[in-house]
Amino acid sequence: MMKEGLKVAVVGATGMVGQTMLKVLKERNFPIAELIPTASARSAGSTLHFSGKDYTVVTVDEALVRKPDVAIFSAGSDVSIKWAPQFAAQGTTVIDNSSAWRMNEKIKLVVPEVNGNVLQNEDLIIANPNCSTIQLVMALKPLHDTFQAKRVVVSTYQSISGTGMAAMKQMEMERSGEDGAMVYPYPIDRNCLPHCDIFLENDYTKEEMKLTHETCKILGDDKVKVSATAVRVPVSGGHSESVNVEFEKPFEVGNVRRILNDFPGVKVQDQTDTNTYPMPLYASGKDEVFVGRIREDFTQENTLNMWVVSDNLRKGAATNAVQIAEFLLANNRWS
Ligand code: A2P
Numbered sequence: 296m297m298k299e300g301l302k303v304a305v306v307g308a309t310g311m312v313g314q315t316m317l318k319v320l321k322e323r324n325f326p327i328a329e330l331i332p333t334a335s336a337r338s339a340g341s342t343l344h345f346s347g348k349d350y351t352v353v354t355v356d357e358a359l360v361r362k363p364d365v366a367i368f369s370a371g372s373d374v375s376i377k378w379a380p381q382f383a384a385q386g387t388t389v390i391d392n393s394s395a396w397r398m399n400e401k402i403k404l405v406v407p408e409v410n411g412n413v414l415q416n417e418d419l420i421i422a423n424p425n426c427s428t429i430q431l432v433m434a435l436k437p438l439h440d441t442f443q444a445k446r447v448v449v450s451t452y453q454s455i456s457g458t459g460m461a462a463m464k465q466m467e468m469e470r471s472g473e474d475g476a477m478v479y480p481y482p483i484d485r486n487c488l489p490h491c492d493i494f495l496e497n498d499y500t501k502e503e504m505k506l507t508h509e510t511c512k513i514l515g516d517d518k519v520k521v522s523a524t525a526v527r528v529p530v531s532g533g534h535s536e537s538v539n540v541e542f543e544k545p546f547e548v549g550n551v552r553r554i555l556n557d558f559p560g561v562k563v564q565d566q567t568d569t570n571t572y573p574m575p576l577y578a579s580g581k582d583e584v585f586v587g588r589i590r591e592d593f594t595q596e597n598t599l600n601m602w603v604v605s606d607n608l609r610k611g612a613a614t615n616a617v618q619i620a621e622f623l624l625a626n627n628r629w630s
Contacts, residue, residue: 300326301629303620304363304387306355306378307370308332308343311459312392315613316367319582321346323617326624333358334370363387364629367616383419388623390421390616394501397422397509404512406615407622408559409436413515414622421619426611427451427502427525427534428509433584433610434538434603437558438551439514442542442597446520449506452528452535453491454575455483457607466529484529491525500525533575534607541598548589551599555586560610565589573604581606582614 303320307313313334320327332343332352339354355378358366366382368375369392379389379396396402403413404422409432414421424432427449435444455462461478468475469484479488491502499507506523556563564573565587573585584605592598605611623629 300328301364301624302329302331302361303327304331304333304358304361304366304382306333306358306366306368306374307392308352309334309338309341310369311456311463312369312608312612315608316369316616317343317345319609319613319617323621325617325620329361329363331358331361331363331366333366359385365390365620365623367620368392369612369616379420386419388419388421388620388628390423390619392423392612392616394425394505395422396420397424397505398512404509405619405622406432406513407618408433410513410515411619411622414619414626416628423612423616423619424509424513425502425505426457426605426607427453427523427536428506428513429611429615430534430584430603430605430607431506431536431538432510432513433558433561433605434555434586434601435510435519435540436514437554437561438540438542438546438599439516439519441554442544442546444514444519444540445543446541447510447522448539449521449523450537451491451502451506451523451525452487452530452537452575453502453525454530454532454534454607455527456532457491457534457611458527463531466531479527483527486529488527489524491527499523530575532579532606532608533604534611535573535575536603538601538603539592539598540601541595543597545597546599548591548599551589555589560584561586563587563589573602575604575606578604579606580609582609584610 365388372393372395375393375395502525503523507521562583572587588602
């Protein structure tokens with residue numbers, strides 16, 4: 296099977312994350328024998344170009360019948376809840392980018408560099424974490440291993456691409472002065488909305504609570520407390536996070552920089568005399584998690600401030616999902 300590659304379905308192939316998944320699969324030379332681009336009935340029958348070939352977009356029921364080896368889902372929770380178990384039941388490995396399965400006790404929530412080791416052969420539905428959580432745990436993991444994080448206070452500056460195509464259209468319309476459908480309750484251009492995803496009963500948003508819960512699950516440590524404020528900003532690609540972490544153990548900033556830089560997938564950009572720090576404009580289109588503005592919080596013992604930036608559609612979604620598939624491939628899932 297491996298000589299010819301795998302049968303790969305991308306569910307949500309016409310969406311923002313789905314399009315990035317196709318790009319990343321191609322860039323990383325993922326061994327694809329047959330691509331099954333999948334979307335809603337609205338797009339079924341349309342043509343999608345991938346790696347020099349034209350493919351017809353199909354509906355999810357048609358993709359199921361074609362029994363892919365792996366199906367990467369990014370079409371929202373409803374689609375994942377309905378369809379992922381049906382794919383898994385026939386032996387397809389599902390890597391799901393929605394929030395549907397992330398906190399399910401039986402489902403692994405994976406960032407390969409951080410906790411790829413939890414994956415076992417019987418895991419047929421694997422959850423891809425929330426974009427803001429992925430970049431946070433990439434920066435936290437190596438520091439947690441060394442200094443033991445106690446409490447994290449994170450404020451996010453999230454790009455509109457995380458909301459999908461409709462949000463990109465809203466900002467374009469606002470910029471060109473046209474009227475049209477609004478996905479946000481307020482204008483997003485020249486604005487900041489302290490409101491990502493829906494409000495919950497505790498007055499936090501669902502996005503904020505994802506950061507709290509998913510971080511502990513991925514780090515495998517319920518003792519780490521995470522307090523989050525998630526903010527949508529008029530940036531088209533790349534999420535930024537201001538992160539304050541209190542550790543059990545003392546640290547030295549130079550050592551923190553080295554530990555972060557040595558962690559696979561993390562790159563330190565931190566030199567104040569040359570104005571070197573991560574920014575979404577430059578992180579966009581890249582796969583790394585960039586960390587800068589690393590400094591001691593002088594108001595509290597063993598506490599660090601840092602600024603963490605990553606492309607939310609790539610490491611925050613598509614790249615991480617493809618890396619999960621690569622991890623399984625390397626561990627002989629399909630041999
Ligand atoms: P479609 O383009 O046909 O609507 P985004 O979040 O960027 O808007 O992308 C959402 C993705 O999920 C799109 O590819 C969209 O397809 C797909 N999608 C939405 N609803 C369904 C559904 N019921 N079944 C399959 N795919 C869906």
